[in-house]
Amino acid sequence: MAIANLHETLLSFKLRKSRLNLEISNLQSEKALALLQQKNTNSLLAAGKAELRDYFQDLYASDEELQANYRDYTEIPDFENRIDKIVAQFNDELEEIAAWETQVDQQITTDSAELEEIKAYEESFKTMLSSNIQEDFKFGLGG
16 A cells, blocks of 8 residues: 555656646746747837937938038937837836746746755655665565
8 A cells, every 4th residue: 555655656746747847848938939029129129219210310311400400310309209218118018028037937947946846755755665675575585
């Protein structure tokens, strides 16, 4: 009966290890998605800034009054405000992605720690079982 209980315990450890490995794998895929989304968001930010710069360059080039009042398009009062607005919008998204990535990292760490703990328990049970079998075998031969 004791051997059956130990066997059942070892099987439950094996099942939990498999589930944790699967969850860690899924979390790593989720982290890869977060990194990709972060890269895409940075690309969109760069594209938005470039589009805005092009707009103000064209506006400056086509308006003699602006050329008379400002050295270049970046001095146009609305330019900095519009750049700041775009940056703020994308920074919010980047902060959300960073928070998501941090949460995923924390869960990976938690799952990895549990996995290592289960491996240690599993090893101790195997050692105990092996030791008991050896002692039983010696007892049977000596008696």
